[in-house]
Amino acid sequence: MTSPFRPGPRLLRVLAFLVLLALVAGTFQLLVPGYLGAEHLHALLRHMAVQGLAALGLTFVIVVRQFDLSFPGVASLGAMTLGWLIAGEHDVSTAVAGSLAVGFACGLVNGVAVAGFRLPDIVATIATGGVAVGLSYLYSNGTSISDNFFGSGILDFNDARVAGLDMPAAVLLAAAAAAALLLHGTRFGRAFYATGENRVSARFSGVRVRLYVAAAFALSGTLACLATTLLVASSGASNVTVGNQLLMPAYAAVYLGAALFGRASVAATLAGTLLMSAMLDGFTLMAVPYYYSDAIVSLVLVGAIALFDPRTLAAAARLRIPAARPREVLP
Amino acid sequence: MxxxxxxxxxxxxxxxxxxxxxxxxxxxxxxxxxxxxxxxxxxxxxxxxxxxxxxxxxxxxxxxxxxxxxxxxxxxxxxxxxxxxxxxxxxxxxxxxxxxxxxxxxxxxxxxxxxxxxxxxxxxxxxxxxxxxxxxxxxxxxxxxxxxxxxxxxxxxxxxxxxxxxxxxxxxxxxxxxxxxxxxxxxxxxxxxxxxxxxxxxxxxxxxxxxxxxxxxxxxxxxxxxxxxxxxxxxxxxxxxxLAEKAGELFPPRDGRPEGEAPVLAAENLGLAGCFSGGSFALRRGEILGIFGLVGSGVDELSKALFGALRHDEGRLLVKGRERRFSGPHEALRAGVFLVPGDRRTEGLTLTEDVVFNTTVANLGRASALGLLRFGRNRREAARLARETGLHPPALDRPASAFSGGNQQKIVIAKGLFRDADVYIFTEPTVGVDIGARAKIYGLMRALSRRAGVIVVSSDCDEVHGLADRTLALYKGRPVTAAPNRDGLLAAGIMGRAA
Amino acid sequence: MSAPVRGPALGAPARDAGASGVAPVLPAARRTAPAPGRLLVRYGLFLLLAALALGFAVLRPSFASAGNVADMLRSGGISAVMLLGLTFIVAAGEIDVSFMSVAALSTMVVAGLVSSGAGWGLAAAAALGTGLLFGLANGGLVALLGLPALVTTIATGGFAGSVAAAIGKGTSIPLAGSGVLGTVVRAEVGPVPALAVAAAALYAAAWWLQDRTTFGHYVYAMEQNRRALVEAGVPATRLLFILYALSGTLSAGAGVLLAADLSSGQPYVGASYFIDGLTAVLLGGMALKMGKPNVIGTAVGILLLAVLLSGAALLGWTDWQRQIVRGALLIGGVAAVVWTRRSGRAVHESV
Structure with missing residues (x-):
């Protein structure tokens, strides 16, 4: 039991995260003086928005204890759909809705394959991701699309400001708030966690587990497409490779956050994304080439996996002073 | 030598x-x-x-x-x-x-x-x-x-x-x-x-x-x-x-048997290929029906079929007079049937989650309003149910894995109480439960039977005999009517002999 | 429910009940007469390969030209080296998605060293050493520490990829020549590239390892019931560790060959092998062993994809059309395997 004199584990974890963040920020501020300046913080939030949205979607899939390797491909397909719709002079809201619908549909295909037909998740999502990349070439044979981008208003997704926030940050914030509400504030969130933590007991509690697994994949596809919408808006063109850069940072953010906060959650994913982006942007500011920063992302991911692993957690728990708790009674 | x-x-x-x-x-x-x-x-x-x-x-x-x-x-x-x-x-x-x-x-x-x-x-x-x-x-x-x-x-x-x-x-x-x-x-x-x-x-x-x-x-x-x-x-x-003379005070006294009321759950020739067949019985509010059967006799499957976790392929199942073919436990729960499963660690509890989560997860509709969780109310309800079931220690924030077998079972029962079902099925309710918690759990089952129908399914003959108002034995998937005494039930369950 | 106990009279030549012994033990491929559906899954891939090759050869005679066949076999040989370790890892029920990045890194190590004056032998050895290092890292993290294989190898693969890019500062490293290895890679034994012959020899040895030694026996047993292996005293953890080390080294070996073949180091060459590699292994698993990856299946899978690539190019298919066909093949193949295996065994599964 938490005693009144000791901070609870959750508070400790938040504190640890803040210390880590301050450490990263402080180091970079020392190395590059502009790091904590307003201009860079805007860039940081922008960068974080794209990675954060993809990671948010992945969070749902990880919560139900599955893997999704298709979302980078799906995101590319969504981006090309978006570009094609805009080039076809459709309304920008139609175009974005179309892109998100494509992501939703692809996620649903994954969900049906994994939850309905019980195909192994890794292979099934690799295959659907491959097909999605193939389909993304349909619109323009693989060339990038930027026709009509200027007049369409899609660029507002990058340039506009909402309530003092850059649009990408506002989109992330809105999506994160919605995801947090869904996952932590509603009965549906309970069902997602119940499904992931113990599928059998969830079923025996009346949770329709297959539905929730399918929904997690659908959310992952949709949010990946929302992420590339921001990416397309910032670069002013759709191309078939935009999704490629999403895979590793998304997994790194989810696992890092879960390692920090003890389990996958919206707050954990945001924290993970913030830490990752703070590092990556620092390196960018220092003009460190991407391949070095990618290497760091990979190492962070390995470390986070090792830390998130229940055995590591159990080993760490054994180091703590044992509290007076009833030992489990063996049958 | x-x-x-x-x-x-x-x-x-x-x-x-x-x-x-x-x-x-x-x-x-x-x-x-x-x-x-x-x-x-x-x-x-x-x-x-x-x-x-x-x-x-x-x-x-x-x-x-x-x-x-x-x-x-x-x-x-x-x-x-x-x-x-x-x-x-x-x-x-x-x-x-x-x-x-x-x-x-x-x-x-x-x-x-x-x-x-x-x-x-x-x-x-x-x-x-x-x-x-x-x-x-x-x-x-x-x-x-x-x-x-x-x-x-x-x-x-x-x-x-x-x-x-x-x-x-x-x-x-x-x-x-x-x-x-x-x-x-x-x-x-x-x-x-x-x-x-x-x-x-x-x-x-x-x-x-x-x-x-x-x-x-x-x-x-x-x-x-x-x-x-x-x-x-x-x-x-x-x-x-x-069998020791341990029984006696372990089991709560029986109430008078209800008469005349329509059965809340009825099975007519219920069967599942390869598991059990010819399951016929009726359960009324106010009574505990005991089903005694050894491991492999089909009792576990029978209790899961009543709950929709397995689908029967013969006979009829009636809940409150309506015939049902559940497509899954969610439908059984909605119809008012709750199962306290035999393997509580994998089927009954989400071990990594806390008491509040586990208490409310089988009735998320009641735990929320317009889909939003009612945190304060859920916590109060969980605390009330923890008191009612005698959960010890009543630490609502502790994961279910940190409790002893008997207290884990109390959490599962609290989960069932939060559901307010009409039929409660208990499978092997006291396996891995120490003697002190057993009496409490039996008392809870008796109390439940005053407003709902209760079925206890067990391979412990004493338990079935000591607790139930009426008993039935299952031998190799077939029900055997047993004499109303303990030895008769034992003989029926382990030798398939109607005594 | 009650299957009759099969007495000796049914199963074997007449023998004295009990006293003599059991019927002769045949290799794993016996079983009862297989249903036509299972036969189709088992040999369907061979048929598909033959049909595709025949179809392309009829539609585009140049497909069957000596030069085209040699090209297909050469690129197939390199893939074969890269995918051998992966085949065993997937057969053991785990996964490695770092193999293609390790191969790419290996091309860069070779190119980087050769372009700065080192000999091909030294460069190749360094590349193999790097691959082994990544294999050991994967094995340590997954087999010894028990971390989830997919995310772990995503991370180590990402690391290999960034090191590869870092070596060339983000671009490829062209080489003036391809040294001794280039001669080897381009050598031909009659009409067949020497590389393909070598790969075939490697696969023959691997097949022996797979079907005749405890190694392969335990690999397949591990996928089904690792605890049974552990309880029988088999060092399952060590086996998995060896598999990852093998995969890393062989991927690097393929990278060395690739560097010689392309006369350059290519940091991003891995991406094209990712889906193709997993497709070849998983699709190949359908052949012969009903969904269990095996070396002959992988070889057929590689040939199938090489034929598809070459034939589709001759027919003027675009890259994306091929990609969709490939993805569909992969998911269709996995679905076929999952369904035939599921119906093959009576699984008592709840609704």
Whole structure:
């Protein structure tokens, strides 16, 4: 039991995260003086928005204890759909809705394959991701699309400001708030966690587990497409490779956050994304080439996996002073 | 000459529960020695100490009169003790021979040895020459009938030539009558070859068929040992020995039986191919219906079929007068049926989540308004239900995994109370529950029966008899009407005899 | 529920009940007479390969020209080296998605060293060493520490990829020649590239390892029931560790060959092998062993994809059309395997 004199584990974890963040920020501020300046913080939030949205979607899939390797491909397909719709002079809201619908549909295909037909998740999502990349070439044979981008208003997704926030940050914030509400504030969130933590007991509690697994994949596809919408808006063109850069940072953010906060959650994913982006942007500011920063992302991911692993957690728990708790009674 | 094996003064404790309290056990060479006792009597624990899975807290083990330390399964195996678990680990796609010699396929041990099929073949033939059994060892074990898998596991355990003691833990629980006969034939063959067999079973009707000596356990002690001849000469009543006078105050007093009211749950000839058939009964509010059946008798499947976790393929199931075919537990819950499942750690609880989560997860509609969780109210409700069920400690933030078996069961019951169902089905409600929590759980079940119909499904005859207003036995998937006394129920459940 | 106990009279030549022994042990491929559906899954891939090759050869005679066949076999040989370790890892029920990045890194190590004056032998050895290092890292993390294989190898693969890019500062490293190895890679034994012959020899050895030694026996047993192996005293953890080390080294070996073949180091060459590699292994698993990856299946899978690539190019298919066909093949193949295996065994599964 938490005693009144000791901070609870959750508070400790938040504190640890803040210390880590301050450490990263402080180091970079020392190395590059502009790091904590307003201009860079805007860039940081922008960068974080794209990675954060993809990671948010992945969070749902990880919560139900599955893997999704298709979302980078799906995101590319969504981006090309978006570009094609805009080039076809459709309304920008139609175009974005179309892109998100494509992501939703692809996620649903994954969900049906994994939850309905019980195909192994890794292979099934690799295959659907491959097909999605193939389909993304349909619109323009693989060339990038930027026709009509200027007049369409899609660029507002990058340039506009909402309530003092850059649009990408506002989109992330809105999506994160919605995801947090869904996952932590509603009965549906309970069902997602119940499904992931113990599928059998969830079923025996009346949770329709297959539905929730399918929904997690659908959310992952949709949010990946929302992420590339921001990416397309910032670069002013759709191309078939935009999704490629999403895979590793998304997994790194989810696992890092879960390692920090003890389990996958919206707050954990945001924290993970913030830490990752703070590092990556620092390196960018220092003009460190991407391949070095990618290497760091990979190492962070390995470390986070090792830390998130229940055995590591159990080993760490054994180091703590044992509290007076009833030992489990063996049958 | 000293006996083959002598265990004296064996003690074993798990937390607050004493599993073995100074047990003595003697095994002679060439015996088939049955260990008898109700669930939790201590026989499994003793056997696990003998096979090196557990280490005794106190006591001595002598093999051929010399003390031995059986600190690990490997040490036990080296000393000549081999165990076949209740659910042996086999590789389904490998053949019988390949499973028997798993880890010993090569001319030499190691990962890069050439597999010597001729030698394996010859060794298999030698094994079968020593222990003549009729079995086709070339089939993949995944396609074998249950008895052949059991025989493969036995041969795997016996492949070392020096093995002298073989432990069989409930080997017949999933076998049909014919399969059982061939397993017994094998056991006799092993005895003839000089192997001593320690044999755990719940099925009294079969022990005299094959065993020649017996030790009865009750409450962590050995209460009697005798040979088959002595049993016959003295007229020993094994059920009497197995059942203590512990009952009595453990069970709450019965209420008057409800009359006339329409049944809240009714089964008419309910059946599921390969599991049970002809299940007919009616349950009214205000009563506890007891269904007694051994492991493998179909009771577990029956309770899951009533809950929609399995789908019956014969007969009708009526809940509050309406016929139902549940497509899953969610529909059963909606119809007002709640199951407290037998395997509470995998089926009943989300072990990583806290008490509030577990209490409310089976009724998320009540736990939320317009989809939004009502945190404060849920917490208050969970606290109230924790008080009502006597959860100890009432620490709502603690994960379910941190509670003892009895308290975990109380959480599952709280989860059911939050559901406000019309029918509560309890499967093996007190397995792994200590005696203190048992009385509390029985009291809760009786209290529940005042506003809902309660079914208790158990392989513990005492429990069913002591708790239920009406009883039914399930024997090999078929209901047997039993006389209303304990011995009648016991006889019906373990021998299929209507008494 | 009650399957009859199969007596010796049914299963084997007449023998004295009990006293003599069991029927002769045949290799794993026996079983009861297989249903036509299972036969189709088992040999369907061979048929598909033959049909595709025949179809392309009829539609575009240049497909069957000696030069085109040699090209297909050469690129197939390199893939074969890269995918051998992966085949065993997937057969053991785990996964490695770092293999293609390790191969790419290996091309960069070779190119980087050769372009700065080192000999080909030294460069190749360094590349192999790097691959082994990544294999050991994967094995340590997955087999010894028990971390989840997918995310772990995503991370180590990502690391290999960034190191590869870092070596060339983000671009490829062209080489003036391809040294001794280039001669080897381009050598031909009659009409067949020497590389393909070598790969075939490697696969023959691997097949022996897979079907005749405890190694392969335990690999397949591990996928089904690792606990049974551990209880039988088989060092399952060490086996998995060896598999990852093998995969890393062989991927690096393929990278060395690739560097010689392309006369350059290509940091991003891995991406094209990712889906193709997994497709070849998983699709190949359908052949012969009903969904269990095996070396002959992988070889057929590689040839199938090489034929598809070459034939589709000759027919003027675009890259994306091929990609969709490939993805569909992969998911269709996995679905076929999952369904045939599920119906093959009576699984008592709840609704």
């Amino acid at each position: 000293p006996p083959l094996l002598r265990m004296t003064g064996i003690e074993k404790r798990f937390g607050p529960v004493t599993a073995l309290d100074g047990v003595d056990f003697t095994l002679e060479a060439g015996q088939i020695h049955a260990l008898l006792g109700v669930n939790g009597a201590g026989k499994s624990t003793l056997v696990k100490i003998l096979s090196g899975v557990y280490t005794a807290d106190a006591g001595e083990i002598l093999l051929d009169g010399a003390p031995v330390a059986l600190g690990s399964p490997r040490a036990a195996m080296a000393a000549g003790v081999a165990a076949v678990q209740q659910h042996p680990e086999l590789v389904p796609d490998l053949s019988g021979v390949e499973n028997i010699f798993l880890g010993h396929e090569g001319r030499r041990p190691g990962l890069f040895a050439r597999i010597d099929r001729t030698a394996m073949q010859a060794a298999a033939e030698r094994l079968l020459a020593r222990f003549p059994v009729e079995i086709d060892l070339d089939r993949p074990v995944g396609e074998m009938p249950a008895v052949d898998r059991e025989i493969v596991a036995v041969l795997h355990a016996l492949r070392a030539e020096h093995t002298r003691i073989l432990i069989l833990d409930e080997p017949t629980s999933t076998l049909t009558e014919r399969e059982k006969a061939s397993l017994f034939a094998m056991m006799r063959a092993l005895r003839a070859a000089g192997i001593a067999i320690v044999y755990i079973t719940h099925r009294l009707e079969e022990v005299f068929e094959v065993a020649d000596s017996f030790t009865v356990f009750r409450g962590g002690r050995n209460v009697a040992s005798f040979t088959a001849a002595e049993a016959e000469a003295r007229g020993v009543s094994i059920p009497e020995l197995m």
